Amino acid sequence: MEIIYSFVYIKKQSMSVKFILSIILFIWFADYVNAQKVMTFQDAEKQGKSYQHLDRLYKSAVSSDAKLAVFKTKEQQERLQKAYVLFIQDLAGYLKQHNFKWNKQVKCFNRIYFDKHGRVDYFLYNFPKDELPAEKEKEFVRLLSLFVKDHRFTLTAKEGFAQCSPVKYAD
Helix, strand or coil: CHHHHHHHHHHHHHHHHHHHHHHHHHHHHHHHHCCCEEEEHHHHHHCCCCHHHHHHHCEECCCCCHHHECCCCHHHHHHHHHHHHHHHHHHHHHHHHCCCCCCCCEEEEEEEEECCCCEEEEEEEECCCCCCCHHHHHHHHHHHHHHHHHCECCCCCCCCEEEEEEEEECC
8 A cells, every 4th residue: 555655646746846847848938939039130031030021920010001000090100100219219218227338329220020019029120231349239239138028119009010210329
């Protein structure tokens, strides 16, 4: 009887360990799948996430054809524009708060993919060649990754959407 009890006890412990490991693995995988991606347009293409691919998954925030846009009315588009400017200003403030210095005006092009809740799924960017030293760009990506992890776009939508623009960053 004691042997059977020991076997059942060991079996229960083994199942508990497997269950806990399964939960940990699931959480890690869900976090990995849902992780925001900050990368250059070129790196996105190498990873199979080109802007053309992402544009098939996310509607454009605005379009000359309202059927193709997420924000269709003039009022919605005005709110979008204000929210987008605020988002970029918040990013600039975050960089400044973390002692990031551009040391000159720096041009960049962004294409940001938001989920319907306003979270950043992908933030693609491109600096002109030789616009930024590699070390400075690496620090920009590190801080930007931290920023998009917790910062949400102030507008939500019924579906994910993309917004792009040229940006001039400066201290």
